[in-house]
Amino acid sequence: MASAAPTVPAPAPKPPPGLYRASLTRDSVRTWPLSDRIAYLLCWGVGIGLCLIAVAIVVFFAVEGLSYLSVHLLFTHENASPNQSSSGGILDPLEGTLILTAVAILIAAPLGVAVGVWLSEYARPAWLARLVESAVDMIAGTPDILLALFALVIFARPAFAFLSSRSENGAVVGKSFLTAGITLSLIAMPMIVGSTREALALLPNHLREASHALGKTRARTVRKVLLPLVRPDYARGATLGMGRIMADTAIVIYVLGATERLFSAGGPFPLSVLRGEGTTLTSYVYQNSPAGEGFAPQKAYAAAFVLLAFVVALNLLALFIGNRGERDRRSVWRAIASLGGIRRP
Amino acid sequence: MSGRSGDWRTEWALRAAAAALLGVIALVFVTVLVEAWPSFAHNGIHWFLPGGEPDQEFKAMITGPQDPAHAIWTFHAWPLIWATILTTGFAVLIALPTAILAAIFIVELAPYPVRRLAEPTIQLLAGVPSVVYGLLGILVLAPWLEATFISQGRKRSVAYVVQLTGANLTLAALILAVMITPIMIALTVSALQTVPRAWTEGSSALGVNRWRTIRRVSLRAVRPAILGATVLATGRALGEAIMLNMVAGSRSFAPNPLDGTTFFFEPVQPMAAAIVRYIEAISVPTVRHTLYALGAVVLVSTAFLSLASWAVKQPLKRYAARA
Numbered sequence: 001m002a003s004a005a006p007t008v009p010a011p012a013p014k015p016p017p018g019l020y021r022a023s024l025t026r027d028s029v030r031t032w033p034l035s036d037r038i039a040y041l042l043c044w045g046v047g048i049g050l051c052l053i054a055v056a057i058v059v060f061f062a063v064e065g066l067s068y069l070s071v072h073l074l075f076t077h078e079n080a081s082p083n084q085s086s087s088g089g090i091l092d093p094l095e096g097t098l099i100l101t102a103v104a105i106l107i108a109a110p111l112g113v114a115v116g117v118w119l120s121e122y123a124r125p126a127w128l129a130r131l132v133e134s135a136v137d138m139i140a141g142t143p144d145i146l147l148a149l150f151a152l153v154i155f156a157r158p159a160f161a162f163l164s165s166r167s168e169n170g171a172v173v174g175k176s177f178l179t180a181g182i183t184l185s186l187i188a189m190p191m192i193v194g195s196t197r198e199a200l201a202l203l204p205n206h207l208r209e210a211s212h213a214l215g216k217t218r219a220r221t222v223r224k225v226l227l228p229l230v231r232p233d234y235a236r237g238a239t240l241g242m243g244r245i246m247a248d249t250a251i252v253i254y255v256l257g258a259t260e261r262l263f264s265a266g267g268p269f270p271l272s273v274l275r276g277e278g279t280t281l282t283s284y285v286y287q288n289s290p291a292g293e294g295f296a297p298q299k300a301y302a303a304a305f306v307l308l309a310f311v312v313a314l315n316l317l318a319l320f321i322g323n324r325g326e327r328d329r330r331s332v333w334r335a336i337a338s339l340g341g342i343r344r345p
Numbered sequence: 346m347s348g349r350s351g352d353w354r355t356e357w358a359l360r361a362a363a364a365a366l367l368g369v370i371a372l373v374f375v376t377v378l379v380e381a382w383p384s385f386a387h388n389g390i391h392w393f394l395p396g397g398e399p400d401q402e403f404k405a406m407i408t409g410p411q412d413p414a415h416a417i418w419t420f421h422a423w424p425l426i427w428a429t430i431l432t433t434g435f436a437v438l439i440a441l442p443t444a445i446l447a448a449i450f451i452v453e454l455a456p457y458p459v460r461r462l463a464e465p466t467i468q469l470l471a472g473v474p475s476v477v478y479g480l481l482g483i484l485v486l487a488p489w490l491e492a493t494f495i496s497q498g499r500k501r502s503v504a505y506v507v508q509l510t511g512a513n514l515t516l517a518a519l520i521l522a523v524m525i526t527p528i529m530i531a532l533t534v535s536a537l538q539t540v541p542r543a544w545t546e547g548s549s550a551l552g553v554n555r556w557r558t559i560r561r562v563s564l565r566a567v568r569p570a571i572l573g574a575t576v577l578a579t580g581r582a583l584g585e586a587i588m589l590n591m592v593a594g595s596r597s598f599a600p601n602p603l604d605g606t607t608f609f610f611e612p613v614q615p616m617a618a619a620i621v622r623y624i625e626a627i628s629v630p631t632v633r634h635t636l637y638a639l640g641a642v643v644l645v646s647t648a649f650l651s652l653a654s655w656a657v658k659q660p661l662k663r664y665a666a667r668a
Contacts, residue, residue, distance in 0.1 A: 027554050036556040040454065046443055047450030050530075051466040053523065057473060057481065115366055118359035132363045135370040141577065141647055142373070143584020145620050146640045150373045152627060153380060186369070219352035240472075247474035249587040254624055285476045290483055291591040297484055304477050311472045319465055333464075336471045337531035337577070 058308060065305020068298040090303050093284035096177075097246060097310070099273065100256065100280055103181030104245045108188040109238045115189075116196025116234070117222055140190035145250040151183040152254060164275055175257040177274045183251050188241030191335050195237030198334065199230035232321050239318040240335045243311050249282040256280065281307040374644065381641035384634040387418035392638065395423035399597040399614070403623050406631045416631045422639065424599035428514075428613035431600060432593065433582045435518035436525060441575060443522070444529035445564070451530070452537040453559055471527035479591030482520050487511030487592065495610055503607055507598050513610045514600055517593035521585060525578040532577065536570030537563055576654035580647040586617035593618055616643055 029040055115132065123129035155163060156174035164176035203226060211221040257277030279287075281303045286292045288300035318332060350356070385392055402420050409417040447467065455463055491511030500509045540563045548558040564571075594612020597619060602608050614622070616639045626632045 027549070032554050032556060036554060039556055039560075043446045043450040043454050046446040047455060047463055047467075050443070050447050050470065050526065051463050054466045054469045054473075057477070058469070060481070060485075061477065111362060111366065114359055114362045118356075118363045122356050122359060124356075124360075128360070128364065128367075132367045135367045138648065139370050139373070141580045141584075141651070143581075143586060143617055143643060143647075145584065145586040145617050145624075146377060146644060147373065149620070149624070149637060149640050150376050152624075153376060153633075154372070186373075189366070217350065217352035217355075219355035243472045247472060249474060249476040250621060253587075282474055282476050285480055286587065286591075289476075289480050289591060291479065300480055300484075304480055307474060308477060311474065312469060315465065315469055315472050319468075332468055333531040333534050336468060336527055337535060337574075 058312065061301065061305045061308050064301040065303075065308075067301075069302040069305060090281070090284060090299065090306065093279050093281045093303060094306065096256070096278040096280040097282075097307075099177055099278070100181055100184065100252070101242055101245050103177055103274065104184035104188060105238060105242050107181060108185035108192060108241060108245075109234075111185070112189045112192030112237070112241075113196050113227075113234055116193045117200065117227070119193070120197045120200035121218060121222055121226075136190050136193050139186055140194075143250075144187060144248050147183050147186055148251045148254045151179055151251065155179040155255070162275075165277075173257075173277070175255055175277050177256065177276070177278060180251060180256040181274075183255055184245045184248060187248060187251070188238070188245050191241040191244065192234055192237040195335060196230065196234045199233035200226060203229060236318045236321045236332065237335060239314055239321065240332070243314040243318070246280075246307065246310055246314070247282065249286055252280050253283045253286060256283065281310075377637055377640050377644055380634060380637035382634075384418065384420060384631075384638035388420055392420055392422055393426065394421060395599070396421040399425055399619060403626070403632060403635070406635070407626050407629055411629065413630070418631055418635075420635050420638075422616070422642070424597045425614060425616045425619050425639065426642075427599045428593070428597070429583065429615040429617075431514055432517045432521055432589065432613060432615050433579055435514070436521035436582050437575060437579055439518065439522035440526045440529055440578060441571075444526050444533055444574065444578075445571065447526070448530050448533035448537055449559055449564075451534055453555070453563070467527060467530060470523065471531070475524065475585060475588040476591075478520050478524060479588040482516055482588070482592035483512060486516055486520070490516055490610075499607055499610065503604065503611070507596065507611060509607070509610050510594065510612065512592055512594045512612060514593070514613045515609045517589055517613060517615075520588060520592055521582050524585065524588065525582050528581055529571075529574040529578045532570055532574035533567065536567040536574075540566045572657060573654055576650050580650055583615075583643050583646055584617055585615075586621045589615050589618040590621040 029037055032040070115136070119129055119132060152174060154160065156172050158172055160174070160179070161172045163178040163182075164173050207225055207229075208218075208221055211225050212218075216224075256279065259277045259279055284303045285300045285307065288296045288303070290297075318335075397419065399420065399422060402417075405417050405419070409415075451460060451464060451467070488511055490513070491509075494515075495509050495511070503509065544562050544566065545558055548562045549555070553561070593614060596612045597614040598612050600608050600611040600613060604611065620636050620639050623632060623636060627636060
């Protein structure tokens with residue numbers, strides 16, 4: 001045999017104490033310098049802290065709200081009465097919230113998807129597409145109080161009298177579910193437009209090319225091929241938009257009227273309610289808080305709890321629409337980011 | 346195939362819908378600016394300067410002569426502008442590091458099971474209505490703040506000018522920070538998720554520990570996004586009206602930094618909150634134009650912030666991850 005015996009390597013020198021690594025393959029926090037460890041703990045602290053704040057808010061309102069909430073409160077109308085125990089419940093605000101959200105999302109969803117599809121698939125002429133993008137972006141960042149100011153002036157014009165009622169001296173009231181619904185739809189629109197556009201942009205081009213190769217027009221491609229594929233995405237956008245609509249207060253107080261009960265304007269049944277003034281859970285909470293007219297914190301807590309329950313439910317629903325994959329979770333973050341403006345900075 | 350494509354009707358319908366939306370949005374901005382102009386025209390540059398207290402000036406408008414010839418237009422918005430600057434500034438100051446740390450936690454440091462629970466919980470904060478935050482602030486946090494930090498001596502020291510309660514600058518800034526943090530977290534998380542793994546893996550391969558990798562590679566790469574997040578959060582904070590109306594003290598007082606620590610406990614009234622406070626009197630023409638003027642200032646500030654952030658971000662984009 002010509003080979004030498006394999007040499008036994010000398011035993012590895014012991015590492016000096018203090019540089020001992022917990023394992024050879026992972027970067028353990030124990031080995032980091034102090035400042036890095038403090039930063040690591042801070043990150044964990046802030047993350048867990050924010051979760052605790054969210055949980056604390058929900059639990060607090062659950063405890064306070066449930067202690068004042070009763071089936072009676074939930075299903076009776078509001079009566080004006082100095083005696084708190086007989087002054088009725090939150091049925092009117094509850095109805096108001098549901099009606100208003102329905103009106104607003106029925107306007108916002110089809111229009112939002114249509115604009116999203118146009119921006120993604122057609123977008124001609126280019127200057128119009130850019131303008132529409134910028135406009136939707138600007139409205140996403142606009143405070144709701146400004147939209148309320150706008151609505152108060154515009155809908156008081158006689159041309160829009162059909163949307164609301166007239167007061168005794170003939171002036172257009174301008175406050176109704178229809179006007180508030182139109183204004184609120186502007187709030188939900190950017191989320192729906194953004195989610196539709198992004199989802200359509202993520203679809204691979206071979207789908208469109210194959211459809212065109214078969215002789216289908218773009219409209220038919222969109223309707224039959226593309227839209228069904230992005231349904232979870234714009235449904236999620238619409239759900240988050242509904243959450244935002246439900247949570248809005250300023251527009252509701254000033255464009256819906258914040259009355260005690262739902263008033264009916266003249267006209268056939270659905271139209272009479274829609275053209276009348278009303279109240280929702282948000283304006284009810286505001287009115288019953290120290291900042292509003294009444295001072296009934298118990299009712300405010302109860303209504304706030306119901307409102308929070310709706311919002312939590314909508315948020316959870318938005319998360320569970322679709323396949324709950326990584327892409328869906330990311331799109332929820334993007335939808336929240338659109339609260340400040342949809343233009344990706 | 347020449348001439349119109351087969352789906353020209355659909356294209357025209359969709360284009361009309363988009364144009365209609367554009368028209369409505371443009372109408373919003375034009376209306377606000379047009380209605381705001383008379384207030385600026387009557388006051389000139391003094392609209393922005395100190396010189397009077399907005400509460401009293403509004404009262405003068407409401408109770409004064411109503412005919413156009415003698416209506417009272419005087420308005421000095423400085424206390425409101427100063428209050429807006431303070432609340433927004435402090436809120437962003439608190440929210441920015443919080444959001445960055447939380448975003449790093451969500452994207453990099455949290456193990457998957459923790460992350461699956463933490464993400465929806467923090468997302469929930471974005472959906473909580475502002476009136477709920479306001480209720481929490483005014484019924485729970487304000488009394489606690491008053492009991493803990495505002496002693497009788499402190500109240501006496503400024504009693505001749507203003508009353509100190511729990512509803513003040515600090516509470517407003519804190520709750521506003523909680524409200525805008527989710528937006529900043531959302532934008533930072535989106536940006537961190539687009540940092541190329543090659544960069545972070547390369548850094549780890551060089552022996553840099555995880556935190557330093559995050560700080561020196563990921564964070565540096567998302568600097569434009571963080572700046573954008575700050576701008577958008579500031580815009581959101583500028584427009585918050587209802588919560589601030591409930592919580593900030595609803596007295597149009599300009600806090601005086603020379604008051605020392607009492608400065609932090611003085612009531613404020615940011616511009617959007619002032620709009621909410623006086624919107625009941627919108628039937629008075631001078632009040633209406635003044636409220637629109639306040640709204641126009643908020644609108645233009647938000648638009649200006651977006652523009653400025655775009656301009657400042659351009660140099661940073663050289664080192665950034667392609668978002």
